[in-house]
Amino acid sequence: MEKLPPLNALRAFVAAGASLSFTKAAQELGVTQAAISQQVRLLEQDLGTPLFIRHHNALHITEAGAQLLPRFQDALFAISAVSEAVRTRRPPGILRVSALPGFAQFWLLPRLKTFCDANPDIEVHLVTSHRTADFPHGDADIAIRLGTAWPGLDATFLISAEITPACSPQLLSRGRGLRNPEDVLHYTRLHSSTDPDDWRKWLTAANVSADDIDRGPRLDSFVLAIGAATAGLGIAIIRRRLIAEDLAKGRLVAPFGLNVRIPGGWHVVHPHENERRSEVRRFKEWVVSTAQREP
Incomplete structure (x- = not known):
């Protein structure tokens, strides 16, 4: 059999090509952005042709990359299907x-x-x-x-996803109060690394602008963001459906009626x-x- 490209490099290229983003490809495969970039370079060296053009913060696929992407996607899917056919030979139930x-x-x-x-x-x-x-x-x-x-x-489709600020009642009582959306700028804002633009989306919808929107502690999951908000560390921007019980039992409060729906769900x-x-x-x-x- 002739020499095949490295499998990890193919997976990195397919993930990056589908999203045109090394960052999103890294999140999908559970690795770092640097690892995706390295694997793509290895594939480019193996094939002897560039697959992407990197320009500032934008990623563009080359003509060769566009031709190879659907073929590699089909090949990986075929490998997956064959492997899964073996794995599924397990007890029913x-x-x-x-x-x-x-x-x-x-x-x-x-x-x-x-x-x-x-x-x-x-x-x-x-x-x-x-x-x-x-x-x-x-x-x-x-x-x-x-x-x-x-x-x-x-x-x-299962459930729509809407984001809204939420915090502990104790934090709300200690601060200046949250009567208007711009009041969140006077509090510590908590960010989830999985969706770092959520605060920007909500503040834009509320017609609030600030130079330091991204300032504040970062948590690597919504689980930690909800926990941090409940503990009084700051105000988190959270998927409202995930905190329905916390709101009902008073562990968290959502001070504003503005819920911003994000695409998909x-x-x-x-x-x-x-x-x-x-x-x-x-x-x-x-x-x-x-x-x-x-x-």
Whole structure:
């Protein structure tokens, strides 16, 4: 067999080519941006042609890269499909569910007992991940992700995603008060590294401008951001559906009525063929119907 390009380099190129962003590719594959850049350079050296043009903060794909991208995507999908066909030879009744950490902890887990009680023959294995989809890696049968499109996968809308500032009642009582959106500028603002532009989106919608919008502690997940807000560290910009219970029980307060909807929302995603399994169908029907019943 002739020499093949390195598999990790192919995965890095496909992820970067699909998003035209080394940063997003790094988040998808769970590595650093530098690692993506290095793997792409290795592939370019192996093929003897540039695949991207890097210009300031923009990434453009070359003609050669555009021709190779769909072919490499198809090749990786074929490898994934063959590998998954082997992995799925396991005892029936086990369902591997993948969800984003914040969604898993604050939305799915409080409701999961209902599904387990109604389906005692299904053993749920829940994992959390920030990757776009785990199926190529053999980690899940069905996943819940936040976004707009997942090429090659079936996607069913679950819940819309709206962002709003939230903080502890104690923090609110100690400060200058939050009567108007611009008042958040007088407090410590907490940022989630997974969605660093959320404060900017909300303040723009509120017609508030500032030179130091990005200033403040950064947490690497919404789980930590919610925890930090609850502990009184500052004001977090949070997906409102994830803190419904905290708001109801008074652990957090959302001082403003302005909820900014972000594109997409949470979706249930899976390869088309996975829905042939009863476990996948039943979980999908349950989670979608549960979300539809709630306001």
